[in-house]
Amino acid sequence: MDIIGQFPLFYFPEYGSAWMMGMTGTIHILVSHTSVGAAMLFAFLAYKAYKENRTDLYPYMKKYGMFLLIFSYVVGSITGPGIWYTATAASPRGISALIHNFVWVWATEWVFFVYEVIGVFVLVYFIDKIDKKTHLKLTYTFAIASVGTLALIIGIISFMMWPGTAAYYATGSASDAFFGINTFPHMFLRIGFMIMMSGVIGLVISSAMKKENAELSQELTKKMGYISLFGGFVTMFFFMWYMGTLPDNAHAVFNITKGSVIQTRIILAIVFSAYFLIAILRPKIINTPIASIMIAVILLAGLWPGEKLRESMRKPYVAGQYIYSNQIISRDVEGKGIKSELPLIAQKGLLKVNPFVPERLRVITDENKLEVGELLTKMSCSNCHSLEKTGVYRPLKDRLTGMDKEGVKAILYAIGNGGMPYMPTLKLPDEEYDAIAEYIASLKY
Secondary structure (H helix, E strand, C coil): CCCCCCCCCCCCCCCCCHHHHHHHHHHHHHHHHHHHHHHHHHHHHHHHHHHCCCCCHHHHHHHHHHHHHHHHHHHHHHHHHHHHHHHHHHCHHHHHHHHHHHHHHHHHHHHHHHHHHHHHHHHHHCCCCCCHHHHHHHHHHHHHHHHHHHHHHHHHHHHHHCCCCCHHHHHCCHHHHHCCCCHHHHHHHHHHHHHHHHHHHHHHHHHCCCCCCHHHHHHHHHHHHHHHHHHHHHHHHHHHHHHCCCCHHHHHHHHHCHHHHHHHHHHHHHHHHHHHHHHHHCHHHCCHHHHHHHHHHHHHHHHHHHHHHHHHHCCCEEECCCEECCCCECCCEHHHCECCCHHHHHHHCHHHHCCCCCHHHCCCCCCCHHHHHHHHHHHHHCCCCCCCCCCCCCCCHHHHCCCCHHHHHHHHHHHHCCCCCCCCCCCCCHHHHHHHHHHHHHCCC
16 A cells, blocks of 8 residues: 555644744744853953953853853753654654754764853853963854854754755755755854844843942943844844745745734834943943843744744745645655655545554545544644634634635635645645535534
């Protein structure tokens, strides 16, 4: 029997499968980006302290490092494996594609990461026990390792959006997959955000030093304001370049929410520019509660919507523009010996080719039609949509309210014929379309 290489279905009610990974990933990105930005900041402060004999900067670096240990490396060590766990459950073929394309890239990234973890402990706990020149050299290597980690991961993440070159599909080469046209604008966009985050975190530490050294607190608050403002400018500049390197399906998704996205970004830019200017011009105003609140604002109003937008713009694909979000292979990749599964599914139907469909549901009858429709809907749609009436993320109820069976079926036919570029072009036998439409119509959203 013809089968496709699917895995057992993972569905998280109310939220949909992929959003578990998204929420874990957003927290991880906040702490990991802070880590890389802090590594560059450490190198800058260590250079300044060594060249100008500023021994008063070392206590600040130690406090910053202790915060970094908890905020980035402890929380990051929890959320990092959390991403692997949720991604493997929600998108096993997507993770498999990344591993098979980038196994040595990822192995190299882990070498850099291990050095980072060792390095941050050395920088914090040995800052008073080694000479300043050795400490300076260690901060340089720590920064290089952190940026190296970033560069390798960004190449992998950019591939998830698209390889950026048709050569990859012919060669299957890791270099053709890694060096897409949006890899470098994406990397510099992230570097800008990391620089900004290092300053934002630095403001928390510098504002907390007011009682012990008010003059140094003000000086460092000003410096963190300048650093944050510079990072924010770099982020905005490369964001515009990055948007110009995205595929057509990404722009189709972006255009749906373009107005609100631009409005939100303008508001955030104004708010944070004002915050950073206050830090520069009136450093006494910045205190620890305000600085801490601004971290939460970045997470909830900046990072989460931004990551959600990036994940959305990748649709209908989850990796390389050849694996759909519902885990179906949508095109040939000759260099990897991968064949599109769409022709087989169109001919046989999902029920016949998915190895994990229960035998009693492989043939549609009047008795099992609704159950089959629910299973097909989950296999086809649940990686992006929640199905319940109380669904939180991309609920189908918001798109199909009031539609009868024939209306739903017409939409399914349109999607199957490529009428919606951000949806998988998945043609099914008419009886499977009918079962899906009957199930969705029965929910009475």
